[in-house]
Amino acid sequence: MYEYQYASVKIGGTLGARDEHREIIDRYASKGWRYVGYVPTRVVGYGSLDKIDLIFEREV
Numbered sequence: 001m002y003e004y005q006y007a008s009v010k011i012g013g014t015l016g017a018r019d020e021h022r023e024i025i026d027r028y029a030s031k032g033w034r035y036v037g038y039v040p041t042r043v044v045g046y047g048s049l050d051k052i053d054l055i056f057e058r059e060v
Helices: 020-030
Strands: 002-010 032-046 047-059
Touching: 002 020, 020 032, 020 047
Parallel strands: none
Antiparallel strands: 002 047, 032 047
């Protein structure tokens, strides 16, 4: 069985993509979590992603 954790990341804005997601993935990985994907949680404008949840899992 697995347990899951979610981390919200704001990715929109005029500056474009940031590296925050990489830092979050590295931080979770160092604690034994495995990155498995993402889910869009906020879409703006013409379908542009503004916010996502990164999904992590580990065995219980």
